[in-house]
Amino acid sequence: MVGTGDYLILAAALFTIGVIGVLTRRNIIIIFMSIELILNAVNINLVAFSMYWQHFTGQIYALFVITVAAAEAAVGLGIIIALFRNKETINADEIDLLKW
Amino acid sequence: MMTFDQILFYALAVIAVLSAIMVITRRNPVHSALFLITTLFCVAGIYLQLHAEFLAAVQVIVYVGGIMVLFLFVIMLVNLETLSQERRFNRQWHIAILVSVVLLVEFGTIIWRGKAALQLPANQPLMDTLTTNNSEQLGVVLYQQYMLPFEIASFLLLVAIIGAVILAKRRLSSDGK
Structure with a gap:
């Protein structure tokens, strides 16, 4: 029997890897993929607790997280395309239009 | 002795974490995307283990079939020739990794301390x-x-x-x- 704690530790590991990706990479597309990793880690937590409490709410929440992830990916990739067209770069540290 | 459930879980977890590490370290974004697909498949397997069959199907259809195809499409649209020679990581990566490790230790400590409360009673039949x-x-x-x-x-x-x-x-x- 795999305990709920094991699922939580796996989710924490995936979450941390995603955070490292967001904080260290320069390529915006990889930063987006790291955000997907973070959302997946959250989903594992929700489904594990759904199993633990024998209740459906966790799975419904995970479903909504997947919906929001899809919307976020569509809008984010649209932003990347618009950015690339205007600035000719997809490196996060070269995009400093808001820097004063 | 490990049960089949445990072997399956640890195999899926190890593959998921290893390919997640590959996602954030590969130079070529297409490789990252493919490793992310592996991670997503493993997470779908973990959903199956948690008796969330519908979510596992949604994970494969929406993430792998929809979002990742969108990612690959955009990578091909904005692919730069100069990308392969540039630095992969930004300047603050030392601090970022330090902060993330502290975060992981915090998570681990909290989960470890609460582990007894999280354990399901061993022979309670699932409702x-x-x-x-x-x-x-x-x-x-x-x-x-x-x-x-x-x-x-x-x-x-x-x-x-x-x-x-x-x-x-x-x-x-x-x-x-």
């Missing part, structure tokens, strides 16, 4: 509320108890479609450049 007819029961809960959030989610998707089309449209500035 059939979650395990039988998962999709049917999920649908009933979703369309009755969570009707309003469901409608709001559909509205969010509509807004996202329009936003993505407007953002990716050619002429963005009004000066007609």
Whole structure:
């Protein structure tokens, strides 16, 4: 029997890897993929607790997280395309239009 | 002695974490995307283990079939020749990794301390509320108890479609450049 704690530790590991990706990479597309990793880690937590409490709410929440992830990916990739067209770069540290 | 459940879980977890590490370290974004697909498949397997069959199917269809194809499409649209020679990581990566390791240690400590409370009683039979007819029961809960959030989610998707089309449209500035 795999305990709920094991699922939580796996989710924490995936979450941390995603955070490292967001904080260290320069390529915006990889930063987006790291955000997907973070959302997946959250989903594992929700489904594990759904199993633990024998209740459906966790799975419904995970479903909504997947919906929001899809919307976020569509809008984010649209932003990347618009950015690339205007600035000719997809490196996060070269995009400093808001820097004063 | 490890049971089949445990062997399956640890195999899926190790593959998921290893390919997640590959996602954030590969130079070529296409390789990252392919490793992310591996991670997503492993997470779908973990959903199956947790008796969330419908979510596992949604994970494969929406993430692997939809979002990752979108990612690969955009990578091919904006692929730069100079990308392969550039630095992969930004200047603050030492601090970032330090902060992340502290975060992981915090998570680990909290989960470790609460581990006894999280353990399910060993021989308690699973209630059939979650395990039988998962999709049917999920649908009933979703369309009755969570009707309003469901409608709001559909509205969010509509807004996202329009936003993505407007953002990716050619002429963005009004000066007609």
